[in-house]
Amino acid sequence: MISSFEEAIKSDKFIITTEVAPPKGTNLEKMLHHIDILKDKVDAINVTDHQSSVMRFPSLGGCLAIKEKGGEPIMQMTCRDRNRMALEADLLFAYSRGIRNVLCLTGDAVPVGDHKEAKGVFDLDSLQLLMAIRQLTSGKDMGDNELDGAVEFCMGAIVTPEAQPLEPQLIKFEKKVEAGAQFFQTQAIYDLENFASFMKYARKFNTKILAGIVLLSSARMAKYMTENVPGIFVPQDMIDELSDTPKEERLAKGIEIAGRTIATLKKEALCDGVHIMAIGREEVVPDILKAAGL
Numbered sequence: 001m002i003s004s005f006e007e008a009i010k011s012d013k014f015i016i017t018t019e020v021a022p023p024k025g026t027n028l029e030k031m032l033h034h035i036d037i038l039k040d041k042v043d044a045i046n047v048t049d050h051q052s053s054v055m056r057f058p059s060l061g062g063c064l065a066i067k068e069k070g071g072e073p074i075m076q077m078t079c080r081d082r083n084r085m086a087l088e089a090d091l092l093f094a095y096s097r098g099i100r101n102v103l104c105l106t107g108d109a110v111p112v113g114d115h116k117e118a119k120g121v122f123d124l125d126s127l128q129l130l131m132a133i134r135q136l137t138s139g140k141d142m143g144d145n146e147l148d149g150a151v152e153f154c155m156g157a158i159v160t161p162e163a164q165p166l167e168p169q170l171i172k173f174e175k176k177v178e179a180g181a182q183f184f185q186t187q188a189i190y191d192l193e194n195f196a197s198f199m200k201y202a203r204k205f206n207t208k209i210l211a212g213i214v215l216l217s218s219a220r221m222a223k224y225m226t227e228n229v230p231g232i233f234v235p236q237d238m239i240d241e242l243s244d245t246p247k248e249e250r251l252a253k254g255i256e257i258a259g260r261t262i263a264t265l266k267k268e269a270l271c272d273g274v275h276i277m278a279i280g281r282e283e284v285v286p287d288i289l290k291a292a293g294l
Helices: 004-009 029-038 059-068 084-096 126-137 167-179 192-202 219-228 236-243 247-267 282-291
Strands: 015-020 044-047 073-078 101-105 154-159 183-188 208-214 273-277
Touching: 004 015, 004 044, 004 154, 015 029, 015 208, 015 282, 029 059, 029 282, 044 059, 059 073, 059 084, 073 084, 084 126, 101 126, 126 154, 126 167, 154 167, 183 273, 192 208, 192 247, 208 247, 219 236, 236 247, 247 273, 247 282, 273 282
Parallel strands: 015 044, 015 273, 044 073, 073 101, 101 154, 154 183, 183 208, 208 273
Antiparallel strands: none
């Protein structure tokens, strides 16, 4: 049985996904509130998996909460923290509980997080995880042992259209498509001319591309991402637009910019949809969609 999200990516509709960040603890109130706000506004909701190597409530648990509330989850799965046996076991459990969508990630390096003494596993990378899921779908585990009940996931991966140099990203992208990636969520994009160039390449492949939209809440944030986050470039005119906005109105300006970008992507049919990352301000995602005319 395919998921409603997989049905969406097999259609011609403009797809909308977003994400929620699980809490650092057991108080799920804020996450559940965000799920309630978002579940009927988007095609699916990602749950991050120890994002930036910071220990949090698990993605799998967040996905189960989305299912309980009638939403459509996408389970993020990083290879940083688990070996192949643990990854396979989590996939079997997720499938048995009705989770049908997985976003495969290698994972951020341990030193950037809050458990610097932890040991990264990285038994697999994101490409190998895609291949592992395809193996599970065939009815066998990675040890070539028969499964008593296979899985069937809609598989996704990430790509960074603004990477410099870009060529290694394109090689990885093609390999991920070959491994079975049915959709890609991109790193945040702001330069639509560069993104259009990437899409000319991506359109050669049978997969769907969801452009990453990160909400900018200040010029300082935009400058920081451009200077410190590989693969993100915020054009200077956009930074100036935020700088020229009074402090108390900058969030509203960021919502306007995100909405405007999404509207352009859809109008010009540059990609197949968007993945909105509000990063701690998930409650404004409906405002972004409204600003985009969606």
